[in-house]
Amino acid sequence: MNNIVGQPVSGTDYFERDIITRLIYRRLDSGSNLFMAAPRRVGKTSIMYHLRDNPKEGYAFIYLATESIDDAELYFKRLFDALLNSEVVSRKVKASEKSKGIFEVITDKVKKIGAFGVEIELQSKTEEKYSDIFLELMKKLDNEHVRIVMMIDEFPSTVENIHKKNGETAAVHFLKLNRTIRQESSGGIQFIYTGSIGLPAIVNRLNTPESINDLNQVEIPPLSPEDGKLFIEKLLNSAKVPYESTAIDYLLEKINWLMPFFIQLSVQELVDLYDQNKTKINSEVVDRAFDRICNRRNNTHFDSYYNRLRDAFSEEDYQLALEILNIIAERNKLSKETLFEQLQSKGEQRDINAVIESLEYDGYINLQDGHYTFNSPILQLWWNKYIRV
Ligand SMILES: Nc1ncnc2c1ncn2[C@@H]1O[C@H](COP(=O)(O)OP(=O)(O)OP(=O)(O)O)[C@@H](O)[C@H]1O
Ligand SMILES: [Mg+2]
CATH class of the missing domain: 1.10.10.10 (Winged helix-like DNA-binding domain superfamily/Winged helix DNA-binding domain)
Structure with a gap:
């Protein structure tokens, strides 16, 4: 396990968070669409990478970050790009004739708009829009054989971008369109939204709280003290840094809010100190590490x-x-x-x-x-x- 400080993790660098994984599946099993409510740096993106890379039987996850998107049609175009290029479509197509038929029609329509070139394509008045076709897909596709979950990272930024570029009405319309699409769903595609700006704050500012009131809100709790301890020990062992067991308890107490990021930041400092002094980690070293964390160099x-x-x-x-x-x-x-x-x-x-x-x-x-x-x-x-x- 590598100590990755700052970037989202995947693979063996990911510390399993069973509680949140189970919670997400329970909600998805019941057909809900989710909003992962969480502040910065609590591991939202890493959790989504983990779901994508280790799906439970019967699930396929597609991850998409939309922070640079500032147009509703472009948003749905990107959703199609991600979906139609993913291997889950061929899985669904192989599994049932019905899905095959649906995807043939949809792919054909998407290609048709795509042939016009970006500008016309997005403003197309005569042809069907990407959003119309997405709605059609949602209505038709069921969850037999495999459920597709589209995970939209930085969704609130997209809403903000649309608001800034095209005004309040356009942003509200976009939110409502997404709600309609979810409500018309036959269950084949579900959504998990998240982002580092709170979606509730944005919809409240736009006076449209009802546009997300169908979403099931999932909160991401910190690690338990037991898991926190395990994570710290794994990171220190991987770095071959010796420690006194009491120093770990002391560190946990000092970190207090046991989000992986703060643990990684502390361990990084401990490893640096060990490298310089070769002193087995004890409470005194922990105190020194803490002083150093608040050094300018970490302030990004x-x-x-x-x-x-x-x-x-x-x-x-x-x-x-x-x-x-x-x-x-x-x-x-x-x-x-x-x-x-x-x-x-x-x-x-x-x-x-x-x-x-x-x-x-x-x-x-x-x-x-x-x-x-x-x-x-x-x-x-x-x-x-x-x-x-
Ligand atoms: N389960 C985990 N195992 C190991 N490290 C983790 C885990 N979850 C988060 N991290 C670490 O925490 C930091 C933040 O993770 P991540 O980028 O996934 O969070 P985020 O909530 O998406 O952040 P942001 O709000 O900045 O988008 C990273 O340094 C990452 O390595
Ligand atoms: Mg993130």
Whole structure:
């Protein structure tokens, strides 16, 4: 197992997350379409790679990242490109005459539009559109023999892009079109959407929460302490770094929010320290590693948490979100009442609750026993050092 810090992992570098895999299959088995709600860097893309590469019997997964797409028709064109080029189509075609017939008609129609060249192809008024043909496919295709799951990474960015380029009406229409397509489905194709900007925040801003209310929301929990320990030990063993068992428990406590990324970041530091000093990892080395993590050199990783706020909030809410995070980072732990008092004493008139909820939902902070804290002490350290200045 290699310690990959930053990029999505696949193959033997992936640490199995059984709970989430089982949860996703349970939902898919029941015919749901899913939205993986999760903040940055919790492993969404890696989970989807894992599903794609190790499908359960009867499933085929297609992964598609759509962050650069800014047009509804282009979106469906890309879906067709990915689908029609995948081996699952030939599996379905071989398995049943009915599927064969469906795909022949669909492929023919898609090819016909494709013959016009991109511009005409996307705006085509006379011919059928890609979205029409996709709807037709969804209506006809059933899940006999194999279910196709299209995993759309960065879907919320596509909605934002369409919004920016073609306006609010176009974005709302796109969301509703996707909902229609899901609702008309005969079950042959299901969707998992995800992205590093929260979809609920975007649809709320567009005043169309109903456009995604059919999606089943799946949350990605951190690793359990047992799994966290196993993951750390695997990474250290692979790197041939010796450690005291108590140091691992100490590290787990310090990381606290056991998302693979924060574990990898810490282990990377431990391995570097071992390489320099050849000291068996103990609590003292763990402390040193922690100090080093918040060194500037790692800040591209943390910057994404900071920058993401700009995309996730309106300008005014963004300022309030920063203020809230600054207060919690500084105080470490503070009661809900104190936080509200502090914000109101600064004359804050905005909907404080809504912004706090967003921050909780996006994985920055949590409320426990009436007190707010950062989820990740590592992020908190970095925040205090570089953002709250
Ligand atoms: N199951 C896992 N096993 C090992 N490493 C993992 C696992 N899940 C995530 N990671 C690590 O966490 C980091 C983030 O993973 P990934 O890119 O999959 O997350 P993401 O949620 O898609 O992030 P983003 O919001 O930036 O798109 C990477 O460094 C990756 O190596
Ligand atoms: Mg990702």
